Amino acid sequence: MTPDQLSDVIVSALGTLADDGRLSLAEPLPTHVVVERPKVKEHGDYATNIALQLAKKAGRPPRELAQDLAGLLAEHDGIASAEIAGPGFLNLRIDAGAQGGLAADVLAAGADFGRSDLYAGQRVNLEFVSANPTGPIHIGGVRWAAVGDSLGRLLAFVGADVTREYYFNDHGAQIDRFARSLLAAARGQAAPEDGYGGQYIHDIAAEVLTVRPGAAELPDDEAVEAFRAVGVDLMFTEIKQSLHDFGVDFDVYFHENDLHESGAVDRAIARLDELGKMYTEDGARWLRTSDYGDDKDRVVVKSDGQPAYISGDLAYYLDKRERGFDRAIIMLGADHHGYVSRMLAMCAAFGDEPGVNLEILIGQMVNLLRDGQPLRMSKRAGTVITLEDLVDAIGVDAARYALGRYSMDSTIDLDLDLWAKADSDNPVYYVQYAHARMSAIIRDAPKLGVVADPSTFDPALLATEHEGALLRSLAEFPTVVARAAELREPHRIARYLEDAAAAFHQFYNDGRGRAGVSLRVLPESDEAPQAHHAARLMLVAATRQVVANGLALLGVSAPDRM
Template sequence: MTPEQLSDAIVAALTSLVDAGRVTLPDPVPSQVRVERPKVKEHGDYATNIAMQLGKKAGMNPREFAELLAAELAAADGIDSAEVAGPGFLNIRVSAGAQGEIARHVLEAGADYGRNDTYAGQRINLEFVSANPTGPIHIGGVRWAAVGDSLGRLLQFSGGDVTREYYFNDHGAQIDRFARSLLASARGLEAPEDGYGGQYIHDIAARIVGDHPEAASLPDADATELFRSEGVTQMFAEIKGSLHDFGVDFDVFFHENHLHETGAVDRAIARLKELDKMYESEGAWWLRTSDYGDDKDRVVIKSDGQPAYISGDLAYYLDKRERGFDRAIIMLGADHHGYVSRMMAMCAAFGDEPGVNLEILIGQMVNLLREGQPLRMSKRAGTVITLEDLVDAIGVDASRYALARYSTDSTIDLDLDLWASASNDNPVYYVQYAHARLSSILRNGADLGLAADLAAFDPAQLVEDRAGALLRALAEFPRVVARAAELREPHRIARYLEETASTFHKFYDECRVLPQGDEDPTDTHRARLVLVAATRQVVANGLGLLGVSAPERM
């Protein structure tokens, strides 16, 4: 019996009490009842406080209401007991047979177990990474690559039509500095004071000179333009390749220049003027962002007639909405925290709902440690640690898992020695080893002629406490997925996997799955093998949502 099925049973019991006139409620019986796993296992399999929520509405003492509901539930199929605790909590024990059906449910659903339709019919634009094409992706961008791709998988698993988008910032002063840095390298000069350093600058400059031998000797303006065009193309191709190797692919690469070349900026400004959200003062045009929670109004067109930086944001947001996206989710680094209020004000100025049509997620910094000491310099990039540095140190799976494992609200200190180790202290190794161990048990079963056969499955055989705990853990997966998607928190999947792996190991240590020696297989062996197969499916599904492999052997 899954939590959802138990919720249905409680709703049915409430409906029966109301229909029989034993309880009178001012509102209809709720369509769902929240049930939770008690913190103390002796309290039962599940608990609910629904009697405390509805008792007073029914004009009854909550405990009295709970006793009526407990008696009704105790007669329901699949429920062994329902006991009242404290002021009106209900502690519920599910029969072994009903609880064991969870394993059947998992295997029947297979790769779709945990899928939900929360965002069905919604088009979601998920923008993340969007690093400037002036250097390799640094460790902060790598965090967004891992978290953003995992969030995209979660939203899709929850029914959303997700488009992963990369905003290609190919317009502005940083591109000028990048071009001048490349040209200086090609001419054997020091990088400009405000330019970019690192071996990658020399590598790209050398490739451009190899393709265009005359490049360095061209007049400054022509040379700068050549190095700008070629350099950005090469750098962005490298960024795309690095992300692909990291398991992250984008559906759309949106060029900032497109907004200025197509008149999108002018159209966005015209729209806001039509809505009377802008005004002219001191020769400049301002957006009334202070009307929507920003600390001040923002200049959109400067007094010299040039667009301010926010003009591109206005055009880009409007473009997403005009492309038919219901939600635009943007992931930004910690240095953009002050950016949120003006973006939300911009959303409201267009007549949209901040937090619904536009969401902004802020991620904190990542620090890498080796032998307890922080790493600060990349051999290639010179000033920052890059995606390649992290992958070279611990691999793609560990990198993705480690970066997605923590709430984006927290700064991460990643111990590279730990994450590279083949030990149970390494969280990704611990979870992947659980999957490999589960796979090994199933292979060994096949060698004995045993398979996870649902036709021969007797769920009532799964009577041990450890089996019950594992079944309840598997039953929680859909709820964890839905909550992780709702809160935009992929780390909930990682923590769930670690807890489930631990629950499985405890089960396996106490409950022998396969017969030994000349022992004939029993219905208990067969049932436990089904539970093993269901656990492997859930672990694989969870790892898939994080973009991490589920190895068969380790």
């Protein structure tokens, strides 16, 4: 029985109390009740404070209402007991058969266990990474690649129609600097003072000359344009390949330049004009963002007639909404923190709801450590650590897990020595090893005559302390998934997996080497298989499925052997 299923039972009991006049509220009955694991395991399997929440509204003493509710809950087949604690808390113990039946439920659902329709019918545009095509993906962008892709998987798992989008910033001064840097490298000159350095500039410059021989000998303006056109395409192709190798692909690559060439900027400004949100002052066109929480109004068109930077943001947001997206989620680095208020004000100016139609997620820095010392330079990029540097050091799985394991609003210090270890100190190894260990048990079971057959499975046999703890851990998975999606916090999945792996190892080790009635998952070679072996094998198979589902949400492999 999962917490959501238990919530449904409690909601039904509340309905019964309302029907027979023991619960009268001026508002509708709750459709969901929060059920939590008690901090003290002796208090039961689950607890709820719903009687405390409703007592005052119902005009009844909390313990009295809790008593009525406990009586109904104790009659439910899946609940062994319902006890009142303190001022009106309810502590619930789940019947072993109802609890153990979860193993069969998990296996029946398979890869869909934990899936829900929480965001069904919602179209979400998720924009992340969007690094300028002027160099390899640096470590900050790699964090967004890992977290953004996991968030996309999470949102889709709870029913959203997710479009992953990369905003290709191919308009503006940084592209000019990139092109001039390539040309200087091709001519054997020093990089411009405001240009880009690193070995990759020389590599891309050489590739441009392969595609356009003689481009470096053209007049400066023509040469810069040649290196811009070919160089940006080559760099972006490399970026896309690097991300693909990291397990991250996008549905849409949106070119910023298209906004300016298609007239989208003018259309966005015209829309805001119609809404009365624009005004003219000192020859410039301004947006009234201060009306919506920004610290000042923003120039959209400068006095010389040129569009300001925010003009592209206006056009891009409106374009997303016109493409039918209900939510636009944008993931930005810590250096973009100052953009949040103006972006949300822009959303409100269009008549939309900030935080709903537009969400801005800010991520913090990543520091890499080796031998306890920070890494600051890439052999190829020169000034930054790149995606390839990280993958070369610890591999794709460890990199994705490590970057996705922490709240995005916290700075990460990644110890490369730790994440490269093949032992339980390494969190991703610990979780993957649990999956591999379960896979080995399932492979060995038929040789010893043990079969996990749902038709003969007796869930009541899973009644030991560690079996119960593992089952309750599995039961939490759907709730963890939903909460991680709602809060945009994929790291909750990683932390859950580590707890589930720990619960599995405790369960597995509980039965090893005991005298008398063995609690081993599999019998000894000279021991006849018993019903409890099959029951425990069902629990192992269910746990493996949940761990695999969680790893898939993080984009991390679930190996059968290690």
